[in-house]
Each structure stands twice: as structure tokens, then as C-alpha cells.
Amino acid sequence: MRSLISIMDFSVDELDDLIHTAMDIIDRPHEYSQKCRGKKLATLFFEPSTRTRLSFEAAMYELGGNVIGFSEAGSSSAAKGESVADTAKVISCYADIIAMRHPMEGAPLVASDNATIPVINAGDGGHNHPTQTLADLLTIYREKGRLGNLTIGLCGDLKYGRTVHSLIEAMSRYEGIKIVLISPDELRLPGYVKKEILDRHHIPFEEISSLEEAMSKLDILYMTRIQRERFSNMEEYKRLKDSYILTPEKLKSAKEDMCILHPLPRVNEISVAVDKDPRACYFKQALNGKYMRMALILKLLEDAACSPVRKTRDMQTVKNLRCQNPRCITSAEQELEHIFKRTDEGICRCIYCEKKAE
Ligand code: NCD
Numbered sequence: 001m002r003s004l005i006s007i008m009d010f011s012v013d014e015l016d017d018l019i020h021t022a023m024d025i026i027d028r029p030h031e032y033s034q035k036c037r038g039k040k041l042a043t044l045f046f047e048p049s050t051r052t053r054l055s056f057e058a059a060m061y062e063l064g065g066n067v068i069g070f071s072e073a074g075s076s077s078a079a080k081g082e083s084v085a086d087t088a089k090v091i092s093c094y095a096d097i098i099a100m101r102h103p104m105e106g107a108p109l110v111a112s113d114n115a116t117i118p119v120i121n122a123g124d125g126g127h128n129h130p131t132q133t134l135a136d137l138l139t140i141y142r143e144k145g146r147l148g149n150l151t152i153g154l155c156g157d158l159k160y161g162r163t164v165h166s167l168i169e170a171m172s173r174y175e176g177i178k179i180v181l182i183s184p185d186e187l188r189l190p191g192y193v194k195k196e197i198l199d200r201h202h203i204p205f206e207e208i209s210s211l212e213e214a215m216s217k218l219d220i221l222y223m224t225r226i227q228r229e230r231f232s233n234m235e236e237y238k239r240l241k242d243s244y245i246l247t248p249e250k251l252k253s254a255k256e257d258m259c260i261l262h263p264l265p266r267v268n269e270i271s272v273a274v275d276k277d278p279r280a281c282y283f284k285q286a287l288n289g290k291y292m293r294m295a296l297i298l299k300l301l302e303d304a305a306c307s308p309v310r311k312t313r314d315m316q317t318v319k320n321l322r323c324q325n326p327r328c329i330t331s332a333e334q335e336l337e338h339i340f341k342r343t344d345e346g347i348c349r350c351i352y353c354e355k356k357a358e
Helices: 012-027 051-062 084-091 107-114 130-144 162-171 191-199 211-215 234-240 272-276 282-306
Strands: 040-045 066-070 097-102 119-124 150-155 177-182 205-208 220-223 259-261 340-342 348-350
Touching: 012 130, 012 282, 040 051, 040 084, 051 066, 051 097, 051 119, 051 130, 051 282, 084 097, 084 107, 097 107, 097 282, 107 119, 119 130, 130 162, 130 220, 130 259, 130 282, 150 162, 150 211, 162 177, 162 191, 177 211, 259 282
Parallel strands: 040 066, 040 097, 097 119, 150 177, 150 220, 177 205, 220 259
Antiparallel strands: 340 348
């Protein structure tokens, strides 16, 4: 049985297969309208969401299935102190597949370690958001006709923007990718993404703070929101929140076929006047998210039917260390065992949040 916790859980071939399934769903929706008849998706959302939760729900309904779940932690037993592990065990009795969003990094991995059904990470704190990446990949494929040989600019909150981390992981496995990281100094990409992903895959990248400087060379511009809810210091958020505002004026130096993406919600980092520009693809991206989630649900339910046993961890682990990251699920749930993986460079990283052992 497979889950999707990190986009790296899927090979490039599997990602390509999902894209092909999604394209077929777009062409022949009726062929898919009963594929999940009698199946239930549980949407366990401990954090706010519009697109992710509702596109998961729409996806399951369009496959002929049903949906149960909750959309805020306060209406679940988490409010009474129930652990993620216990929640996952219980929901496994009621549903066939789980989509979970949680503010603590690594919570969906804990769920998949304890559930007897597939678990999909629908966003864990500032860590990962692999299903947004599926939406991003289908959009890039449909707009550009390819997933390789692209210069991608990622702009905004690269520190806490989980969609950026997952997208970089996915793109690093295609040929001819160049990355331009555009952020204020305070919101640069975390070290583990630079080391474990960009350096390891020999992806050329630069870190700059000026969007104007990067504009003319980009094939894709991926804008992101400054993630207010992740800041411990609101003064810092206020200082950084308007770091980048994309306007028609700024787009004058961009390629004519550049593709503008944004996972949404937008706050004010893309002016509404940009929406009319044919390069603006963020609303198409939200629609593509539904098709990719349909393809994903189908794949994971088919895998679960063929091999109902949970995959065991195939990495070398170290257990006598403690994760110090306050945003990691291990800091919220005292009984959870701290487990680290050893990277090829010999660094120990928490399996839940990927922060280095100190
Ligand atoms: C993103 C998220 O939740 O990380 N939204 C989404 O799922 N489309 C981006 C964001 O909240 O800024």
C-alpha cells in the first residue's frame, strides 16, 4: 500500500503516469465517473483550506465516491487532545483513503505510519505540499508542453512556502532545469532543500532579491504569498508582506510565453490587473489540481487493492537523537518516537520535518 507524503515518494515515471491519467480524465470524464463507487475519502483538515479540500472533495465526487471529514481542528477530537496516530487508526475504520492537512511538520507521515489505508499529505506546516505540486506539474505540462528545459523563478516566501519546497523536489528530477530563487534574505529557501535537492541533483540555481532582475530569463514565474500564519514575530511579517507585487508594468520585460503560476490564495502579491494577461495561469492551475487529485485517488486506491500491506521504511534510521524543531510533530506529541535518517553526506535529519539534528 502506498501513501503520498512527499513528492519524492513517486518516481518520475509515476508522475508522468498521473499526468497522462489526468489528461485522459479531461478528455473522457464519463469513463471515470463511477470508478470510485462505494469508496470514501476522509478529508482531515486541521488547518484552513479552500482549494485543496474542496478540489479533493470534488475529485472524489466526480469519481463517483463519497466524502466524510472535518475542516477545522476545533471540530475534531484533536481539540480534546487526541493524537494524530490515534486519529489515523480510527479513520481507517470508516474510510478508504485519507487526505490530511496539519499545521505541524510531519503529521501526515505519522498518520501514514498508523493508518491501514493510504494517506495523502495535503500540506504539513511549512514543510511539504505534494498535491499542489501535482497541480503545478499538470499546468506546466499543459501550458509549455514539457517538464524539462525550463528556467523557473520562485518568488516570495521560500522559507515557509511549502508548495515551493515540493515543487523544487519534483522539478529537480527533470532535465535542463534552472532555478532562480527570489526572496528577501529573511525568507530564503531552507538549507535542507538546497543541500538535499538542488545540490544533490546538480541543479543550477541563484538566490537574488530582485524580481525585476530575474524577469526576462524566466519560462515560469511561481509567485507565493508571505505565509503570515508561520511568523512568530508579526512586526517582521508586516515589514516583509509587500516585498513583491507583480504588476502589468513589471511583466513588460518578461518572455511573451512566460507562464505565471501561484498556488493561491493570493493576498496582494499579484495585482488583479495581471489576471487579464494571457500568461496568468493560476486559475487554470486550481482547476488542474482537481484532475490530478482524481488521478492520484485512483492510483492510490488501485495500489491499495493490489498490495494492502503498508510499505516499511527502507532507510537507515537513528533513534538516540531528539528533534529540536518546535514546528515538528514530535514537539507537539510527547509520546512520538524521535527518528532520524542518515543522508549520503552523513547528516542526521528528522524523518518528520527533515531538520538537521543539532
Ligand atoms: C497553499 C498552501 O496551503 O500551502 N495553498 C494551496 O493549497 N493552494 C499556498 C498558500 O497558502 O499560500
